[in-house]
Structures are given as structure tokens and as C-alpha cells.
Amino acid sequence: MSLKNDIIDSVRRHAQAECDMPEISLEAVKYADPVSEFVEISRFVGGDAIILKDGENINTLIRTLYPEAVTVASNMPEISISTCNPDAADDPHNLNGIDLAIVKGEIGVAENGCVWIPQNVKLKALYFIAENLVIILDRNRIVNNMHEAYEYIAGTGYGFGVFISGPSKTADIEQALVIGAHGAKSVTVILS
């Protein structure tokens, strides 16, 4: 087997004139109203984003959105409709069959509907294995673009983190878009 040094030596042997690192200081896209842009693009990518109204109960709202969900998993204290605490499971396989997972997002990105979720549940499988996913996001934490998102992320520590933009999807059969490939069949971002 090759050693690290063999490979790195081979890289050095095949020299290439040094090119400077460019300065990344571009005027990236900004929106007059990032929240409404985020809502619009979330729908464009097959998901949804709903602004929680003043005084509206978040549990009632989720229930209205997902009336048929039987197994509801969340470790968030403000979610009273959860039927199980996903953090009580030791084995991610036991999370199979969850109808709805409700999780917290950290940063929303207006340009592409991404929500950054640094792992904030015990088993990261929850984000992908649930049939439906609700992400709760503070509407004041929507940034314009990915540059701004990474600027925030770079200052944080995480073992695993994921940007999620809408539901799982595929177009592998004749380029026909189908929502719900392996992950969540629906994703709703609730902007609190």
C-alpha cells in the first residue's frame, strides 16, 4: 500500500507554477425581503415555508398541516404534539416508520431555500428517515446567500451538518421529477 508520503511526493514531482488564491469579495445577490424570497424559493424546490402568525400556536399549525401523522418525533421542548423523543432511541434503525420529524434549523438561505441544520439530535438519521419533515427556523436568521451562510458556519463547531432545500427528489426516470425518493416526501419550514 502507498504511504501518504509516496503520494505527496508524486504531487511534488509533477510541479505546477503557483497560482494565487483569489480574494473572495464579490457583491453577491441580496434581497430587499429575504424572508419572502425564502418562502418563494422553498415552494419552487417542492417544499413549503410558512410564516407563523403572531399569537398562532405552532403545535396547532403543524397538526393542521399533517393531520394524518401518527408517529411524531421531536426533541424540542416547545413541541407538545410529539409522540416520541427520537433521542431516546439508541439505534437509528428504530427510527424507521416515523411519520413526521420536527427539528430546529439554524440558518435559512434566501437564494436557494437551504436550511442549515448542524446535528442537534442524537441520531442524524432522523433528518432523512422520517416520511415528512418540519424545520422550525427563526425568520430573523435568513441570510441572502451561501457566502453569508458559510461566514456564519465557519465560526461554529459541528460533527455533522446538512443544508436541506425542500423534499427528497429524483428525476432519474426520463427526467420526470418525482418528489420523495429516499428522504422526506415533504418538507415544511415554519418561520417563527
Added chain:
Amino acid sequence: MSTKHAAAARQFILNREQEQWHNETLWMVRQKRDNMAMRIAEWEELRELAGKIKMHTISRLDHYLELFSSEAERNGATVHWAKDANEHNEIVYSILKEHRVKKLVKSKSMLTEECLLNPYLIEQGIEVVESDLGERILQLMGENPSHIVMPAIHRKREEVGKLFEEKMDSEKGNSDPTYLTRIARKYLRNEFLTADAAMTGANFGVAQTGEVVVCTNEGNADMGTSLCRLHIVSMGMEKLVPDLKSLGVFTRLLARSATGQPSTTYTSHYRRPGEGCEMHIVIVDNGRSEIRGNSEHVQTLKCIRCGACMNTCPVYRRSGGYSYTYFIPGPIGINLGMLKCPGKYSDNVSACSLCYSCNNVCPAKINLAEQIYGWRQGLDSIGKADRMKKLMSKGMKFLFSHPALYRNALKMSPAINLLPRFLVYSKLNAWGYGREMPRFAGESFTSMWIKGKVKKTNRK
């Protein structure tokens, strides 16, 4: 006379309907890409930055490899180094063997295709399950991808329906894409739940933080890696970017260029293995370090495998991925094939009209077309120039360097218009094959000029 590409393309276009569908569908993806690009005022600036960041990283690759590997190890991952495909495969197998893995669930990785990992592992007795829907369809059909992002683009829904009837017990005659995807979801969910290890490729490796970034729409990479305790990442050494700030440039470009989406559904950042889990990263050279020293072709290392050059290529769209002899088709594949083995893959360099559209859509601004032109210029030196075209070129060189002869030939040339087709389009005229020859004008410009028939007009 004709290259393997031309011969295979001839077969592809026999099915006119399929050819047209393939062409129009890929063009639609190209248009979706344009729509996305045009929504962003700084798009061209982003491409410029991406190209420069990649060139910088490649030029200091030794430094970034050191940085990435030490950070990844600090995060708790195990880093392996493979100089070629064989070593890559042996490393992967030894990790699987050590963990007594029977079933491996994979997400899409062109690098494992490059290394021919699947047949190797299957031979060792490992059950290998591709989990990307397109890849799974092809695995069940025993085929290879015909496009790097849309692997099963050459297959029709009816063929998939029939396959699923056989392999997944789906309803007879039902070829609705939503129905078939649901069937695959159920079937593959079971594979995820019973797999012992997960394998992914890497879209990006972030040197400063030692993390690996994987982008999917289906969520298959994440299903595998979050259910299995063992995650093996296969990563080409050119996948590195310096830091998260530079990563932002690429995550903005990738999905927009590839499929015309503002982002992939999932952009997963794997930094540390979960509790009780292991993460192994296999860094693969397999010819890449050598390309680094090749100043004419070093730019191919900037490729982020988005497939935009294929979608826009008029030759790819109308000849299909299987017409190319290298496993990566289209403009980038023509170049990578030649870098792998010019003697073996030179048939592909003719699959280019030099329209330069690929150069204009490549998010990393690789000079794809110039490189293809360069390979063509070098064909004679590797003994791969077309003999007939060489002869014709020699003839023309002689003609053009003998003015009297040239003028005579010019006078005679309109007579060719009167020749019967079988003579003009004979085997002696390579340019008459598959295309109409232009008609010669009745009188040459020179002759018209001498006779004063050419009037000067003042440009306004």
C-alpha cells in the same frame, strides 16, 4: 475510416425518436441551467472565482493534502492513500473485511466507477447495492452510466417498468415514474436498513476543516451513512478546496450548472464520525498527480463533475454517452480519456464540432475545447491520424502552394457540381460522408475581380 465514436453514434441515431428525445431533454436541462445562471448577476464572477480557487488549490495540492489529512485525522477519521485503482479497491475491501461487512450500500461515485470497485468487491463476496435510483436501475440492468449526473438518461420509463416487474415485483405494465420511484423507495429502504456499511464519493473536501461534503437530491448518501456505523469515502485528490469560504462559491455553482436547481436537496458536511461510528477517507491519485505536471491539460483537475459540458454538447446530445469509449463521456470525458491512455481513447477526440459551448458553461472555466483541439493536432504523433484525411491534406497543401495549378483547378471545379453523386460521395472523399458538400460557384472571386465585376461599396 470512421472512429469508434462515429460508428457507435450511427447506431444511436438509427432510432430517430430516441435521438430526438435525448437531444431535447438534455437541451432542456441546459436551458434550466441558463435560467438559474441568469438570475444571479454575479454568475460570471463566480465562475471566474471557481476556476481560480481550483487552480490555486491544485498548484499547492501538496500543502492542501497535508492540511486536509491532518485535520480529518484530528476529527477522528482514518485517512488512506491509494496511488491507483487497484490500491483503492484493496483498501476498501480490507476495511470491509475487517468489519465483517456483508452488504455495502453505495451512493453515486464516478471515482468508484473509474476504479471498477463494484465488480472487484462482488468477486470478493461482498453484496454491493447502488442506492441512487438511476445507478440502481443500471446495476439491475448490468449497465454503466451514460451520463455522469443523469446515469440512466438513455433508458425509457417502459424499460424501467419492465425491469421493476422482474426485480421488485411491481405492477405489470405500470411505468408511471412516480409509481416506480415509490416502489424503489420501499425496496431500497429495506436495503438501507440491512446494510452493514455505507460508501459515498465526495463532491468536495475542505482542507482547513478536514470535512467531506456530499451533495444529493435523493438523500441516499445520508440514509446510508446515518444507518450504518461504517462510512467509507472515496475521494479524488483534486476534490479539495481550501476552506468553507471557498466552498460557498462551489455550492452556489454545482447544482445550478448540473441540473438547473438552485441547490441540491441535501448538502451534507461530514466532519466527525458519530458516536461509536467510523469514517474512513480514501484519497485517490490514479493518474491525477501526473496531470498536475501537464501544463496543457492541468485544468481538467478543476472539474467538479457537474455534467454541464455534456448537456450543452451538440455531439453528446445527438450521439449519447455510450458512443464514447471512455467511461466519462462528453467534452470532459474526451480529455480525461486521452489523459488516461491516448492510444486507447483517441476515437473520442473527433466527437467535437469545436463550437466551444462547453467552455462557456463550465462552472470552473476549464478550457475543454482548446484541449480537444490540441489532442487532434497531436493525433499524427501517436499514429492515430486518419490516413485518408492525411492524404487529402497533403494533396491540398500541394495544390495551395502551386498557384498556377490552383487557378486551373479552380476553373475546373464547377464541373464537380455536374458529377453524378456516386462519384462525389465515393469512399475517396472522406468529407462527403454523412454530410452534403457545398456547391462550387460558377465563377471564382479572383476571376470576377479581374473582370471588374466586384463593385466597391462605401460602408455607412
